[in-house]
Amino acid sequence: MLEKQRATIDRIDRELVKLFEERTKTVEEVAEIKLENNMEILDSGREAVVIEKVQSYLEDDSLKGELADLYENIMRISRGHQQEWMSKRNS
Template identity: 40%
Template sequence: MSELEQYRQGIDAIDQDLTRLFEARLKTVLKVGEYKKEHNLPVLDASREQKVIAKNVNRLEDKQFEEELTKFFQSMMDITKETQTKMMKS
């Protein structure tokens, strides 16, 4: 197996974990959406989003990835807001 193939296998294993964790996050997001729906709360909580991003950026060991992690979490939260919005409309 080439070095490149080994790296790709490592990425595949990480992607498997990310998929499992993303699914768990979305299931929890739906529970949050149900709570918000029952209590007439808006989907967007901008201050919470900024706190989540900041908290996770602070967890980075390698700060060179700060911009990328910020984009990653912003994209993920955009997806979760869409997911909550769809659920709340049904």
């Protein structure tokens, strides 16, 4: 009954995981630069810009709230990852 839709979701998830890993590796480069330059991990201005930017890519504006929610979580995880990465780097 749901096979076709779940196969599509599985394909999308595979792509998302690949992109998530690529984003996270890039965030590690950001962490390295921030550590070297004594910069704060949190950049609220940049986070607001990221959310506005991704919302502008939507074809369906009714998803704006959910997309903001998704990105707030992605960037919260990103900050946590940077923190972890910096702690390991310094130990």
